[in-house]
Amino acid sequence: MITIENTLSLLKKHFGFASFRPNQEAVVTDILSGKDVIAIMPTGGGKSVCFQLPALMLPGTAIVISPLIALMKDQVDALRANGISASFFNSTQSPNVQNEVLQNLRNQKIKLLYVAPESLNFLLPHLNKNNVSLFAIDEAHCISAWGHDFRPAYTQLGKLKNTFPDIPVAAFTATADTATQDDIIKQLQIPRANKHLASFDRKNLFLEVRPGTNRLPQILQFLKNRQDESGIIYCLSRKSTETLAEKLKSKGYKAEAYHAGLETDDRTRIQDGFVNDHIPIIVATIAFGMGIDKSNVRWVIHYNMPKNIEGYYQEIGRSGRDGLPAQTLLFYSFADVIQLRQFIEESTTRDFQLAKLERMQQFAEALSCRRIALLNYFGEHISENCNNCDNCKTPPLFFDGTTLAQKVCSAIFRLNQQEPLGMVIDVLRGSKNAQVYDKGYQNIKTYGIAKDIPWLDLQQYIIQMINQGIFEIRFHENGRLLLTPLANKILFEGKKVKLASLQIKEKSAVxxxxxxxxxxxxxxxxxxxxxxxxxxxxxxxxxxxxxxxxxxxxxxxxxxxxxxxxxxxxxxxxxxxxxxxxxxxxxxxxxxxxxxxxxxxSKVPTQLLSYELYEKGHTVSEIALQRNLKDDTIYGHLQKMHALGKPIDLLKFINKEEITLVLKAKKELKHDDESVKPIFEYLKEEVPYWKIRMGLYLG
The missing domain is CATH 1.10.150.80 (HRDC domain)
Structure with a gap:
């Protein structure tokens, strides 16, 4: 009979721990009861014990699917050092070694068997319900196209539950937002899996973001008083890792570049040197760090901005795993955003990944507590400032934004939590574009209640609210905004909201x-x-x-x-x-x-002056009034600026049916000259001149 005393006895005997960490006991208990589970636990949170301990207690062999072929031997060696029979099965082994592993599996001499997803099909014929105790899926986010590290080979794991319906499947990952968690459950076909979410709050990590200018001098200054500390610097490209590592070496630092283009022996040498404290600084692409159990990494620097918050969180999580204070520093520049957008353009989940990149950018630009923003992303809602990030240490000027937050909450509620950020802003500002009117949003109570706030300013305020955990973005559902429990407190319990005063932009189009x-x-x-x-x-x-x-x-x-x-x-x-x-x-x-x-x-083109006001969030009518011009003229200015490549969504002003109507009129009139008057008269003077010109331009 399995008791908590037995479990704790084995935990102490094989792993040296007298008690469980948060969430571990609940996960272990579920697996021992034959239940499917998904566990989201931060780096250093003790995921491995959650499947290794049940493997010792259940009859048969636990099959651990892991993407990390290079680290399987280290994991198996660590288990064997703890007195646990373990092996791995992958493509790096000779046929003789693989046959020996399969023979030990048949003879029930292995408690844990690690296998890469690509090698699973070779192993399946040797598995049955009598010799398998559980399936543990490590780095489970790799199965989801919504995740930050999708691997197609993981998608075949869905058949495990069909083939072995009575064997528990346990999925583990350190980083998965709500969309990815749901997708993992769906892909693995474990709809009744118990979900265990550990806190993502790593209180010992100091979070800091700096502008991405003069990065090398800033890094040298950062390292000045950290001569003997271990740390990782993440770069976007292999070339950047090599260049930066050489510059650091020229300044007297022991640093090595690490990326997937290195020979296997070099990667192993550098990795071992880092783990054993011979090489304190690694300058790496994201290929480095996954699965490395080094507890005394004191700092992580992102030379470039990561493409999503999951990746950022996973990488900073490689520091301070011993619980002692650790420093994280992210350099942010818009040039990085442009480069990352180019990387994403060819992705099959382009729109989704671009939305995640935008969220990462919002985090980098956050003016409020970074820890609140980070935890909110993963669905963990806290409201108290952490006092361990740059924004908490040197806060900007704040004002009471409670009334504005209530207006935004009310608008999202009245939009049935179905609309993305752009539409919410249009409704709050009382925009008269086609999308608003087509959905009848001009009739809801909150339409136009924030029309005095420029569009871009309102966007920045709402992004601050998202970072504070008042709203949640559902990326996989058209980016719609949802109210969180904190939003309800603001609406119904008088919870106060502070918003940071916006910085004046240094440059404008004019x-x-x-x-x-x-x-x-x-x-x-x-x-x-x-x-x-x-x-x-x-x-x-x-x-x-x-x-x-x-x-x-x-x-x-x-x-x-x-x-x-x-x-x-x-x-x-x-x-x-x-x-x-x-x-x-x-x-x-x-x-x-x-x-x-x-x-x-005095020589600035008139259309540029109109565009400047439009960029600040003014409506066409507001611009016309301010410039003492007609609305038709302003629409013409925006059309000209669109032709010059400015990012103006003209479909806010004219819908596809109207464009078709204008083009049909032109065709029936056989009208080829530049005058739009004949079309205006043909359409019974019901379509304004500016809309006809815009329809012809877009058609």
Whole structure:
């Protein structure tokens, strides 16, 4: 008879633990009772014990499906070191060794047998209900196309339950959002599986995000006081890992690059060196880390942004597994987002993966507690700030956003929690586009209750609410927004909401246009002055000031002697010698450029000014009113900007039926010239001129 005393006795004997970690006992009990389970447990949470311990207690052999061929031997060696009979079966073994494993399986000499999914078909003929105790699916997210590490070979695992209906199937993974969890259950055909969700909260990890500029100097500064600590730096490309590793080595750090393109011997050498503390720093692609049981990794740096939160969480989870404080640092730049979008474009689940990338981007841009945002993604809703992330340590300015949050919650509720972010914003702002009217949303009570907030600002506020755990995004269901328990507290229990004040964007379309066309010549002005001084003193120009110093002057634009001394490369002697002349040159050039900018502003194309307002979230009617123009003119401006490649969804203004109507009228009139008046009259003056022009353009 299996008792808790027996279980704890074996746990201590073979694994050295006197008690279970959270969730372990419940998972073990379910498996011993013959139930199917899915367990979502963070890295370092003790997943392996959950199937290894039942394997010892049940008659027969536990079949463990694992994607990690390279690590199977290590896992088996660790079990054998604990006095447990274990083997593996995969393509790296000779036929003689494989036959020996199969013979031991038939003779019931193995308690755990590890097999790669690609090798499972070779093993199946040797399995039956009398010699198999359970099927454990490790890294189960690999079975789901919704997951971050899909492997087609995993999809065949669904037949296990059909073939062995009475054998428990236990699926384990460290990272799976709600959609992936549901898909794992569906793919494995275990609809009645008990679900065990351990907390995703790794309180000892400090979460930090920084802009992706000057990354190498920032990394060197980060490592300055961490000379003897182990850490991993993740990069997007193999070339990046090699380049960065060489730069770190040139600065005196013991670092090695690791990626799938290395020879097997080199990968093994580097991996062993890291595990055994001979190589403290690994610069790697995501090929590194899965299954490595190294508890003293003190930091993880993401040189590039990961493509989804699951991957990010799994990778930062490789630090601080001993429970001691560990640091995580993510560098974020929009260039990374563009590169990742290119990677995803060819994916069979393109739209889904792009939505996850957007969510990762929102996390990187979050202004509220990062831990709340991270846990909310995995369906774990907390509301107290963690005080162990960059945003908690240095918070932005906040305002009371409770009323706005209540408005958004109410709108989502009245939309039956069926619409994505864009539609929710359109309804709140009272947009008059075709999609809103086609669904009758102009008639709901919350239509237009946030029309005073620009579109992009409202988008950012709602993203903050998502990061705070007020709403959940269902990526696999058209990205619809759902209310969480926290939303109900805000609506019905007076729960307060703080929102961060938005930063003013540095650039706008108009500013970019002005900067491209204005005569920006400060650097040239400074070079010219440097040349004059060099001739006067009969010295090379760089002796006066280097190009780097002139660039820093251009950036800082010093106005006083004190500010001039802050320029890199300016000391007291050169300040006394040249300071006044350079300050005067900068002042003169700024006056010239201000005049030039003033002239350029008057030359900005009218359609660009309209687009600038549209980008800020103003409706067509608002833009027309502000610019003292007709609505028709603004629609024409937006059409021109669309033709220039700006991301404007013209189908917000005209639906497909109207386009068909316009094209049909043109065809029946055999109308080929540019005048739209004949079409306007043919359609009984019921379709406005701007809509006819837009229909012809889109058709």
């Amino acid at each position: 500013k970019e246009y002005i900067q491209k066309t204005a005569s920006i010549g400060i650097f040239e002005k400074l070079r010219q002055l440097r040349r004059e001084i060099a001739i006067e003193e009969n010295v090379p120009a760089y002796i006066v000031f280097s190009d780097a110093t002139l660039k820093d002057m251009e950036t800082k634009l010093p106005q006083t002697e004190e500010e001039f001394l802050q320029v890199s490369g300016v000391g007291q002697a050169k300040n006394e010698k040249y300071g006044q002349r350079f300050l005067a040159a900068i002042k003169d050039q700024l006056i010239i450029e201000r005049e030039e900018l003033s002239k350029q502003k």
